[in-house]
Every structure is written in C-alpha cells, then in structure tokens.
Amino acid sequence: MENPLSGAEFAPETVYLNTASHGLLPVRTADAVRAAVDETVRGRVDMTRWFAVVEEARTRFARLAGVAPARVALGSTVAQQVALVAAALPPGAEVLVAAGDFSSLVNPFAVRGDLKLRTAPLEDLPDAVRPGTALVAVSAVQSADGRVADLGALAAAAREHGARTLVDATQATGWLPLDHGAFDYTVCGAYKWLVSPRGVCFLTVPGDGGGLTPLQAGWVAGERPWDSCYGVVEELAGSARRFDTAPAFLPYLGAERSLALIEEIGPEAIRAHNRALADRFRAGLAELGHRPVPGDSAIVAVPGLGDASASLKEAGVEVSVRAGNLRAAFHLYNTAGDVDRLLAALSGA
Structure with a gap:
C-alpha cells in the first residue's frame, strides 16, 4: 500500500524507523544513480551535464534553507566543513558547545x-554565552535523544555578546523548517532527513x-572552473562556491532528485506527518509505562530500552x-x- 505522503517513492522491506542514522533513498534517486553508473x-560520461545537475542540487537546498544559492557551499561531510570554521578562529578563541553534542x-x-x-547543557546554552565567546556551535536537533535547541x-544571546553562530542542521532540515540565514554558518549532511546518498553535505556562509579561508579550494572553486584546472587558481569564485570541494558525482546526482521530492511534499507537511507519528509513539509508550525523553521532535529516545533493539530487529523493526x-x-x-508495529513488539505482543 502506498504511503499517502510519499506515494510509491519508497519500498522498505522492514519497518524502518532509523532515519536519524540514515534515510531511505527514494526510487527516483536510486534510478538517477543507476543511470549515472x-x-x-x-x-x-557527460560531466558538463552532471555539473549542471549538481548546481540544481545546490539551488534546491538553498530554497529549503531559505538562503540564496550564492551562500551555499558543497562538500562531503559535516566534519570537513566544520573544519573550515574551526580553522578561521584565532588562537585562544572561545567556542561554546552543548554537552554531548x-x-x-x-x-x-x-x-x-x-x-x-x-x-554547557543544551537547555542552558543561551545563558552560557558570555563576553569573549567567539562562536556558539550546536545541533538544531540532538542526535542522541531528539531534543530541539x-x-x-x-x-539572540550570540548577537548580544558579538559571537558568531554555527548550527548543524543534519538532524533537522528535511522535517523541521529552519531559516539557515538566521545564523552565520550552518552545515547539513543530506543522507538522513533529506533522504540523499551519503557523501552530500551543504555549508551556508554569510554573503x-x-x-573563512577556502583552504580546500581546488579547480572547482575557481570563478571559471574549466579555466582553473592547472597551476594556481587565479580567481576564486565570488560566491560560497569558493569553499566547494569537487562533488562526488553519484551522490549529488541522486541528491538532486531527493531534494526535489522534499520540495514537492513540503517541509511543513513532512513536519506535521513526522510529529503526529512521534506523538502516537509517545502516547503508546506512556500506556506501556515507559517515559521517553521529553520534547516535540521527530526523534523519540527512550531511556532504559536500548537492549530491546536486537529483538526489534528480529521482528523486522529497525x-x-x-x-x-x-x-x-x-x-x-x-x-x-509502523508505530503500532513498534509498540506491539515492545509490549511483547
């Protein structure tokens, strides 16, 4: 039976409730990757066309993020792009992060x-910003337990004290609408809630x-990439593309199709859908006598139930x-x- 939200775009053979680790690929995405292979x-191989598709992926992400494409840089991993921000700080600069991020x-x-x-604890982070704090870095949604920052x-606290902000939107963008332009930098791995192949990551920067220094700049970071293949790149791109690394074609060709699907359905509709399912699970947990981590999130963490994962897997619940x-x-x-299957498995039914 087709899912009323996503239609026939997905074909899981399990009850897959593990998007916080890795999203499922839509059929259209898998088809695009297979075609490129x-x-x-x-x-x-048509690299000119492939690069055009990569640019469309940049544009699609920019629309989801609420920023101009000129503010979006392409990379492969969160740590790789965060390293550019870390490298730009002067020695002795204070970086404030959430405990356990x-x-x-x-x-x-x-x-x-x-x-x-x-x-500092996540809930205390705004109050922990102080004079001399250079940067506050936080995940919009915590990976371990789904708490929303x-x-x-x-x-507001960062502005008051002159600190820059870096938000990791990997566990948010795709289900939690977020204005990336409200922060100095954001980074977003696309292989979770943006249901893209691993190897796609977006960095947003101010105009x-x-x-930042484009420490990883190669030929694709040139204003005219095809004229920048040999020797020193004479002119770096005037946009955030100067911070690009050469895109992994297969993941990005797939990501363009995945991002199109997210746009078609709409983050607001996805948020409402995801939250309704999470609320259904929380209510069922309460009936079973379990207390999940409080919050209004698409991720529900339940202390004390970690040992149940093996039996759930045997029951076809991931x-x-x-x-x-x-x-x-x-x-x-x-x-x-899916929620009911999970609850039934947890109850031993």
Whole structure:
C-alpha cells in the first residue's frame, strides 16, 4: 500500500524507523544513480551535464534553507566543513558547545589544541554565552535523544555578546523548517532527513564569506572552473562556491532528485506527518509505562530500552541505540501502522 505522503517513492522491506542514522533513498534517486553508473560503464560520461545537475542540487537546498544559492557551499561531510570554521578562529578563541553534542560538530574545534572549548547543557546554552565567546556551535536537533535547541534564544544571546553562530542542521532540515540565514554558518549532511546518498553535505556562509579561508579550494572553486584546472587558481569564485570541494558525482546526482521530492511534499507537511507519528509513539509508550525523553521532535529516545533493539530487529523493526537510549525516528515514508508495529513488539505482543 502506498504511503499517502510519499506515494510509491519508497519500498522498505522492514519497518524502518532509523532515519536519524540514515534515510531511505527514494526510487527516483536510486534510478538517477543507476543511470549515472550505467553511463560511466558505457563511456557516456557527460560531466558538463552532471555539473549542471549538481548546481540544481545546490539551488534546491538553498530554497529549503531559505538562503540564496550564492551562500551555499558543497562538500562531503559535516566534519570537513566544520573544519573550515574551526580553522578561521584565532588562537585562544572561545567556542561554546552543548554537552554531548555530535562529535563531527565538536571535534574539529578540539583538535585545534589552541582554542578554549567550553560546554554547557543544551537547555542552558543561551545563558552560557558570555563576553569573549567567539562562536556558539550546536545541533538544531540532538542526535542522541531528539531534543530541539532553542535556536531563537541562542541567536539572540550570540548577537548580544558579538559571537558568531554555527548550527548543524543534519538532524533537522528535511522535517523541521529552519531559516539557515538566521545564523552565520550552518552545515547539513543530506543522507538522513533529506533522504540523499551519503557523501552530500551543504555549508551556508554569510554573503561576505564569514571570514573563512577556502583552504580546500581546488579547480572547482575557481570563478571559471574549466579555466582553473592547472597551476594556481587565479580567481576564486565570488560566491560560497569558493569553499566547494569537487562533488562526488553519484551522490549529488541522486541528491538532486531527493531534494526535489522534499520540495514537492513540503517541509511543513513532512513536519506535521513526522510529529503526529512521534506523538502516537509517545502516547503508546506512556500506556506501556515507559517515559521517553521529553520534547516535540521527530526523534523519540527512550531511556532504559536500548537492549530491546536486537529483538526489534528480529521482528523486522529497525531502530537504533544512542547513549543507551532506544531511538526511533519517524519520517515521510513511515505510517501509523509502523508505530503500532513498534509498540506491539515492545509490549511483547
């Protein structure tokens, strides 16, 4: 039976509730990747056309993020793009992060060795910004338990104290509408809620580049890439493209199709759908006597149930375990029936 939200775009053979680890690929995305592989096998590689599709992926993400495409840089991983922000900070700069936040966001600052890395509980983060804080870095939605950061309060506190902001939107964009332009930098891995192949990551920067140095700049970062293939790149792109790394074609060709699907359905509709399923699960958990981590999120974490993941897998229900919590993540390809299957498995029915 087709999902009323996503139609026949997905074909899971399990009750897949693990988007917080990796999203499922739409049929259209898999078809695009297969076509590109076939073109490569047959010697029909058309890089000019492929680059045009990559640019369309940039544009589609920009619309979802609420920024101009000129503010979006392309990369492969969160840590890779966060490292550009870390490298731009002067020695001794203070970076404030949430306790227990995802390592790919935090560790690029830690390995510098000459920065002051300070942590505070997520709910206390806005109050922890102080004079001398150079940057606040936080995930919009926490990977371990689905808690949603108070980004409005955090941005206001950062402005008050002259700090820049970096938001990791990997666990948010695709189900939680978010104005990326409200922050200095955002980073978003697309393989979770944007249902894209792994190897696609977007970085948004201010119009002036936000003081970043394009340390990874190769020929694709040139204003005229095809004239920048040899020797020093004489003119870097005037847009955020100067921070691009050469795109992994297969993931990006697929991502363009995935992003088109997210646009067609609409983040608001996806948010309403996902939250309704999460609320159904929370209500069912209460009836079973379990207390999930409080919040209004598409990710539901249940302390004390991590050991149930193995039996759930045997029952055909895919979840994950993070920080000892059983973590279920509800997305556009899930249904109320999936929630009921999960609850029935947890109850031993």
